[in-house]
Amino acid sequence: MSLAINDTAPDFQAETTEGKIGFHDWIGNSWAVLFSHPKDFTPVCTTELGYMAKIKPEFDKRGVKIIGLSVDPVDRHAGWASDIKETQGTAPNFPMIADTDYTVSKLYGMLPAAVSGDPTMRTPADNQTVRNVFVIGPDKKIKLILVYPMTTGRNFDEVLRVIDSLQLTAKHRVATPANWKQGEDVIIAGSVSDDEARTIYPNGWTAPKPYIRIVPQPEA
Numbered sequence: 001m002s003l004a005i006n007d008t009a010p011d012f013q014a015e016t017t018e019g020k021i022g023f024h025d026w027i028g029n030s031w032a033v034l035f036s037h038p039k040d041f042t043p044v045c046t047t048e049l050g051y052m053a054k055i056k057p058e059f060d061k062r063g064v065k066i067i068g069l070s071v072d073p074v075d076r077h078a079g080w081a082s083d084i085k086e087t088q089g090t091a092p093n094f095p096m097i098a099d100t101d102y103t104v105s106k107l108y109g110m111l112p113a114a115v116s117g118d119p120t121m122r123t124p125a126d127n128q129t130v131r132n133v134f135v136i137g138p139d140k141k142i143k144l145i146l147v148y149p150m151t152t153g154r155n156f157d158e159v160l161r162v163i164d165s166l167q168l169t170a171k172h173r174v175a176t177p178a179n180w181k182q183g184e185d186v187i188i189a190g191s192v193s194d195d196e197a198r199t200i201y202p203n204g205w206t207a208p209k210p211y212i213r214i215v216p217q218p219e220a
Contacts, residue, residue: 002109005145009034009136010107016067016095017077024140026095031064031167033159034134036099036110038127040072040080044153049080050088051156058160062167069097069104071119071127105130124150133159135166172218173200188213 003010011024026032035052037045052066059066070077077096085091097104100119105111110130128150135144143166148154165176174186188197188205197205197213206214 003134003142003145005142007142009134009140009142011140012104012107014097014099014104015074016097017074017081017092018095021095026067027065027136027138027140029138031062031138031163032136033059033064033066033163034108034132034136035066035068035154036105036108036130036132037068037070038130038150039122039124040070040076041083042124042150044150045070046080046084046087048154048156049092050084050090053084053088053090053093055156055160056093059163062160062163064163066094067097068092068094069099069130071099071102071105071122071130073100073119074098076120108132108134135159135163137166137170168217174215174218183217185214186217188215 009023011022013020013022035048037049039045049068052068056066070080072080074096077098081091081096099105102111102115102119105127106113106115110132111127131148131150133144133146133148133154134142137143144159144162146154146159161181164182165180168186169175169189172186173189173192175189176186180186188201190211192200201215208214
């Protein structure tokens, strides 16, 4: 199954380190980040989970829930959490899905439908495609998909930056330019006519070209 931006995020039931969940019910009216890992006790993912735990308050401030996934069982997740705390300083403080039957990985297009068998017998290389980040809105639609190789740690500061843009542009008819950060100028969306824009932005805008209409970031 191939997923794209604006598709409905597949719902599922799963065992996690914080009990069984129904994914859509767990999201509720929040935003959510689902990020996946090919195997427990892998070095790059160990650093990622520790960093994500450290910056979880930033996601909390934005009303974003975090959930991780690995194909290994819950008891292995618990052992891995100890290693993460020891080496990274912070243990995961969010649920981790135990995708032992590969259901979620298959639903989200991270593993082929034919994959089966004991997950503990698979190597990280067998699951190397389980390295995705999905940002999901309160409407349960996929807003962002990132796919990383096993050898490159993910940039979760960038995920926060994108969430800031997603939340702003969901509320206001604007777009954010390259490398935009919270508080910087934005671009009036192309769907807004100049007549509409004059009503919304009575102080006008800067336009280096007619199709590039720059305004200060709207109030939240």
